Amino acid sequence: MNRSVRWFTFAAPSRFYWLVGVLNPWFWTAAVALTIAGMYVGFFVAPTDATQGESYRIIFIHVPAAWMSMIIYLAMAFWAAVGWMFNARMASVLARALAPTGAMFTFLALWTGAFWGKPTWGTWWVWDARLTSELILLFLYLGYIALVASIDDMVRGDKAGALLAIVGAVNVPIIYFSVRWWNTLHQGATISMTAAPKMAHTMLTAMMLMTLAFWAYSFAVVFTRAQAMALERDHDAEWVRQLALGRKDSS
Amino acid sequence: MNWASLSDFLSMRGYGLYVWGSYGVAAALMLLEPWLALRRRHQALHAAANPNPEN
Numbered sequence: 001m002n003r004s005v006r007w008f009t010f011a012a013p014s015r016f017y018w019l020v021g022v023l024n025p026w027f028w029t030a031a032v033a034l035t036i037a038g039m040y041v042g043f044f045v046a047p048t049d050a051t052q053g054e055s056y057r058i059i060f061i062h063v064p065a066a067w068m069s070m071i072i073y074l075a076m077a078f079w080a081a082v083g084w085m086f087n088a089r090m091a092s093v094l095a096r097a098l099a100p101t102g103a104m105f106t107f108l109a110l111w112t113g114a115f116w117g118k119p120t121w122g123t124w125w126v127w128d129a130r131l132t133s134e135l136i137l138l139f140l141y142l143g144y145i146a147l148v149a150s151i152d153d154m155v156r157g158d159k160a161g162a163l164l165a166i167v168g169a170v171n172v173p174i175i176y177f178s179v180r181w182w183n184t185l186h187q188g189a190t191i192s193m194t195a196a197p198k199m200a201h202t203m204l205t206a207m208m209l210m211t212l213a214f215w216a217y218s219f220a221v222v223f224t225r226a227q228a229m230a231l232e233r234d235h236d237a238e239w240v241r242q243l244a245l246g247r248k249d250s251s
Numbered sequence: 252m253n254w255a256s257l258s259d260f261l262s263m264r265g266y267g268l269y270v271w272g273s274y275g276v277a278a279a280l281m282l283l284e285p286w287l288a289l290r291r292r293h294q295a296l297h298a299a300a301n302p303n304p305e306n
Contacts, residue, residue: 044253053266111277116273235302
């Protein structure tokens with residue numbers, strides 16, 4: 001009977017806190033190392049683009065940021081739903097902890113897009129399908145953050161946030177497929193599952209390294225925020241008291 | 252090697268504003284966010300170690 005994997009072990013805030021303490025040094029290290037490697041390949045190995053000159057180098061942060069903005073939203077909706085369905089507190093904490101990082105990457109995708117659009121399209125912004133749906137994603141994140149922050153009752157806040165996050169998830173496939181469904185100024189997918197990438201190998205390598213760096217960064221920063229939130233929620237609990245007093249003695 | 256000189260690199264051959272305007276804001280936000288998260292965890296631990304300091 002006890003042979004079954006104890007999936008819910010790390011659903012306990014105290015064990016989650018401990019696990020993150022073990023994992024996060026690796027995530028921080030990986031984020032820094034991969035960023036250095038990605039920037040090196042991106043600026044010193046990848047050649048100048050034949051049509052866009054050096055401006056194309058924005059792709060190495062633009063595309064990874066845009067990917068993270070969508071992936072983090074889906075992760076946020078998933079954990080919010082798990083928290084709601086199973087009354088799992090750490091799942092709801094994770095959903096809340098993901099939102100600011102997702103909003104940051106969404107803003108970054110829009111910002112770097114504007115700084116890439118200006119030299120290549122001649123405009124910082126157009127109201128086309130890809131850009132508009134990504135802007136809506138930013139508003140969904142900000143709406144989620146404002147909604148959960150405005151409800152004092154934690155559990156009610158988690159549930160209201162979950163509803164918003166789940167309904168808003170319909171926007172993610174709209175963003176992804178917008179370049180196919182509508183005529184848009186934005187270029188099509190650089191990478192797809194069905195065709196060879198439309199870019200040089202070194203360019204692709206730099207973009208993949210930066211994507212992995214952003215993944216590692218996201219894990220590290222979201223887990224740190226989730227730790228802080230777990231401490232805040234359980235501030236009277238014995239494990240938090242022990243942890244806080246242990247820290248105090250050792251410092 | 253793509254760059255003939257440091258100024259060549261810094262100017263991005265005319266695209267300096269756009270490239271560094273993108274990377275600069277990305278770097279600023281991705282340093283600020285971890286700092287805020289670590290500070291929040293530190294404050295939560297501090298609050299737990301010193302409950303009700305005014306009582």
